[in-house]
Amino acid sequence: MFDDRSPIYRQIAEQIEADVLRGTLRGDEQVMSTTKYAAFHRINPATVAKAFQQLVDDGVLYKRRGIGMFVSPDAPEALRERRRKSFFADVVEPMVTQARTLGIPLSDLVQQITELSNKDIRP
């Protein structure tokens, strides 16, 4: 599930964020403990702890002393907002660059996007 091509703590954090965005993990829901997560995925517990700490620092999770880690109630919206901000840099910019390389006029691109979103509105 996790690979060796990038730091595993980042992959864990992304995985949990994806679960929150998808609704698999809901606000105020408890997440697996560090030791359970480490044992389940066969990962060094220090690596798992680092991922959870980052999620706490980012406001995705919060700690309840002696009980465990929970999903912040506003995490889904906060994550969506963060993804919205990076959407243009991550998705739109590379698309425009690629279109330019292929000689696709910008007007074609805009037209295609408009058509696609109209299709979405009328089911």
Next chain:
Amino acid sequence: MSTFIEAERLSLRYDDVTALDEVSFTLTGGKIYGLLGRNGSGKTSLLSLLAGYRKPSGGTVTVGGRPVFENAEVTGQLCLVRGTGDAAVSGLKVKELLEFAEHLRPSWDAGYARELVDLFELPVDKNAGTLSHGKQSALGIVVGLASRTPVTMFDESYLGLDAPSRYKFYDALLAEAMAHPRTMILSTHLIEEVSALFEEVLILDDGRLVLHDDAEALRASGSAVTGDAEQVDRFVDGMRVLGEKRLGRTKSAMVYGELDADRRARAQAAGLDLGPLALQDLFIHLTEPANAHQGETP
């Protein structure tokens, strides 16, 4: 006891062969360490010195500030499990061998040893020497884990184990490391299978320590830069290049060192493709003959 391990210009020579050449490192302890290296790179020599089985030809190795060799106070706190070797030569039954191990280690946990014997399905009344390769490895693993010694070392303890048994070993090791934190050192070359268990990694090549770092830092450290050969050369100038491949005008260079946002932007501007490098690839390139002796320890 402190399990702070310090090796200072540690060397081991047999006649005219240098097995270990001025290796220096510090392990702060309480972690799972991966010791990686090709066959004959010096892994077993290093572990033998750490366990006090051999006397260094040069340099020093200390645990908790005290020299290891011929120091019973220290060696009682250490356990080195060497592949299948020790079980085969003893001539003892499995249960006798476990009793002997218990006698040697004040920290031995007999109840835990019985659990592990069941887990690996070891026949306690059989002569240890007649066990299969895999069962002998498993017996070594039981001794290492149940010893509960502050420093426990497993030298290629997976040899002869089938995949399900290897995963039993990894699961037991991880559970044990969490329940009873201590220093564990595993030598292996099955990198892909175990590397997620390591907190720190040491790589030996030809008797030298070529790398010692956090496993997570290493996963961020290798990149493959691919694109127009001239552009690739310009981009990697001044970086540590581990290997290169070329096909026509296209070139791929494996570089070591984390790339910051600035460098990534430069790569994109130059039309270069940046890909991550798996730990296994990093290991292979770091220990390739062409790279021998240009290693550095961070």
